[in-house]
Amino acid sequence: MKGFIFSLLILGGLTAKADLQFDRSISAATKAQILQDLDFVKSMQGSGGSAFYKTIFEKPVLNGTDLLAFFNQRITTFNTNSCGGGNAVAACVIPWMDSNTMWITPNYVKNSLPQIYRISIIFHESRHTEDEHNNWGHVNCPVPYLDDNxxxxxxIISGTKMEGLPACDSTNIxxxxxxxxxxxxxxxNCSNCNQKTQMDAQLFGDDTINRISNLTARKQLQNDL
Known part of the structure; x- marks a missing residue:
């Protein structure tokens, strides 16, 4: 996988384990934002968990402590990188450089993304650290690339058509x-999240499901909850 960057087109208590490192190139504002976001993750409490949640996170119920442990098992360092450039990339993982480093761009802070979406971005990138699964590489979206309607x-951010871009997955996990x-x-299932957080999660969750180009796999995700 040398030379490939896995980036996401965006077109309480102990925050992280003690050895989580921030390169000095990470600005104070970016570091504070990341730590605040991880703090929020740890605070989340759940009333249940979907079938795919149990498959991916290997836990029965949405729980912030479990989610943070999942993240910390995969990411040890934050550093800065252009991640291919452009204003539609907030973070990436570059496995051939270091699978356990997450590279952050200025867009993580300056684009004023909703907190739960920022969190979903860094969890998305954490999945790309899994060398044993070939880092869960993306595929090119079909041309044309149409929704169920x-x-x-x-x-959802850029308004750019996804067709032909390496911004889809053929798998739902x-x-x-x-x-x-x-x-x-x-x-x-978040029992202590406020209404705005849940509305943001609905909006961006529905959008993200549309990044699954295999229609059977997409339908399975839509039926998960």
Whole structure:
């Protein structure tokens, strides 16, 4: 996989384990934002967990402590990188450099993304650290790439058509599948999340499901909750 960057087109208590490292190139504002977001993850409490949640996270119920442990098992360091450039990338993993480093771009902070979506981005990227699964690589979206209503699927932030871009997954348990499952479980099963968080999770969760290009796999995700 040398030379490949896995990036996401965006077109309380102990926050992280003690040895989580932040390169000095990470700005104070970015570090504070990441730590605040991880703090929020740890605070989440759940009233249940979907079937795909149990498959991906290997836990029966949405729980912030479990989610943080999942993340910390995969990411040890934050550093900065352009991740291919452009204003539609917030973070990436570059396995041939270091599978356990997450590279952050300025867009993570400056794009004013909803907190739960930022969280879903870094969890999406954490899935790409899994070398044993070939880092869950993305595939090119079909051309044309249409939703269930026959309309072009576009990036929810950028408004750019996804057709032909390496911004889809053919599986529902890869990086986009994890992201969608996390968001939809926050929407449906987070017992201490406020209404805005759950509405954001619904909006971005539905959008992320559309990144599953295999229609059977997409339908399975839609039926998960």
């Amino acid at each position: 026959g309309k072009d699927i576009v990036g 890869g990086a986009y599948g994890l992201q969608a499952v996390l968001l939809k479980n926050v929407e449906k």
